[in-house]
Amino acid sequence: xxxxxxxxxxxxxxxxxxxxxxxxxxxxxxxxxxxxxxxxxxxxxxxxxxxxxxxxxxxxxxxxxxxxxxxxxxxxxxxxxxxxxxxxxxxxxxxxxxxxxxxxxxxxxxxxxxxxxxxxxxxxxxxxxxxxxxxxxxxxxxxxxxxxxxxxxxxxxxxxxxxxx
Amino acid sequence: xxxxxxxxxxxxxxxxxxxxxxxxxxxxxxxxxxxxxxxxxxxxxxxxxxxxxxxxxxxxxxxxxxxxxxxxxxxxxxxxxxxxxxxxxxxxxxxxxxxxxxxxxxxxxxxxxx
Numbered sequence: 001x002x003x004x005x006x007x008x009x010x011x012x013x014x015x016x017x018x019x020x021x022x023x024x025x026x027x028x029x030x031x032x033x034x035x036x037x038x039x040x041x042x043x044x045x046x047x048x049x050x051x052x053x054x055x056x057x058x059x060x061x062x063x064x065x066x067x068x069x070x071x072x073x074x075x076x077x078x079x080x081x082x083x084x085x086x087x088x089x090x091x092x093x094x095x096x097x098x099x100x101x102x103x104x105x106x107x108x109x110x111x112x113x114x115x116x117x118x119x120x121x122x123x124x125x126x127x128x129x130x131x132x133x134x135x136x137x138x139x140x141x142x143x144x145x146x147x148x149x150x151x152x153x154x155x156x157x158x159x160x161x162x163x164x165x
Numbered sequence: 166x167x168x169x170x171x172x173x174x175x176x177x178x179x180x181x182x183x184x185x186x187x188x189x190x191x192x193x194x195x196x197x198x199x200x201x202x203x204x205x206x207x208x209x210x211x212x213x214x215x216x217x218x219x220x221x222x223x224x225x226x227x228x229x230x231x232x233x234x235x236x237x238x239x240x241x242x243x244x245x246x247x248x249x250x251x252x253x254x255x256x257x258x259x260x261x262x263x264x265x266x267x268x269x270x271x272x273x274x275x276x277x278x279x
Contacts, residue, residue, distance in 0.1 A: 013217075020218045028220070048181045056186035061178040061255055063233070067226045069212075071219030094219075101221070120181045126259045128225060128267075140212075140222060142229055144257060148179040 014073050021071030025093055032100050039107045043117040050150060051117060058151035062118060064105025067128055068098040069140040095141065099123060102143040115149030122146055176241050177251040178273070184251055187278040193247040197272035198239025201262065202232045232269040233257060240271045249275035 043051050050056060070078070074090040081088055102123065110118050128140040177184060204212070204225065212222045237255075244252050255273035262268050 017218055021220075024218065024220045048183075050185055059177060059179050059181075059185050061180055063257075065226060065230055065233070067222045067229065069216045069219055069222055072217045074219065119185075120179075122180065124257070124259075127261070128222075140216065140225070142225070142259065144233075144259075146180060146255075146257065148181045148185070150185055 017072040191277040193275035244275040
């Protein structure tokens with residue numbers, strides 16, 4: 001009887017976390033798409049040099065980070081999947097979401113600080129341990145995105161244009 | 166040691182090897198700052214709940230952001246004492262030293278630019 005109740009509770013938990021997790025994921029991707037579209041005006045590169053023709057007037061570091069975890073359902077399914085090996089598709093959206101969120105936050109930080117572009121972007125991930133044991137199976141990742149924000153002169157001086165006295 | 170606050174001297178940080186549009190005139194060498202933080206029980210409990218449904222663990226995001234800011238502030242302080250006005254090639258590192266505790270580390274090269 002006890003075993004049956006236990007099984008029932010696990011089933012309810014699995015169904016509930018599947019529904020909530022899926023909704024959370026969908027909403028987050030929707031939100032990311034919106035914010036990314038808004039930030040597309042800002043040039044972002046992973047190399048150290050400036051876009052051609054830019055005259056920088058200021059620079060500074062910009063960062064964005066997020067800690068995210070997978071839901072109970074995904075961890076449960078992944079637990080089975082790990083036995084057979086292969087692609088863990090259930091974890092792919094988690095890392096994708098976290099990474100994109102970190103980059104979006106970095107760009108929002110750049111915007112807040114008044115920068116016009118971000119160069120030399122680096123993205124790093126690290127695992128977060130919860131203060132339980134390993135077999136808790138907690139999958140939480142921290143993603144950090146950072147780069148150098150560049151400010152440029154509001155009115156770029158085009159060569160050959162005479163300056164107003 | 167109480168922190169020396171000199172708001173007039175602002176330090177520019179970049180993760181590139183130079184400061185775009187400026188010239189490095191003097192190198193002071195490596196500067197770094199670290200901090201070790203542990204999560205408190207309340208945050209850990211909330212994160213435990215959130216962990217069931219998945220998604221962002223806001224408490225942890227805040228904790229790590231605060232810690233990274235503190236590590237950066239210590240690095241900036243070191244550079245300031247050396248007489249630098251910028252830190253170039255800044256890198257961040259995270260290492261988990263014990264269960265529920267993490268070290269946040271920031272390092273870079275202190276320079277004087279003009």
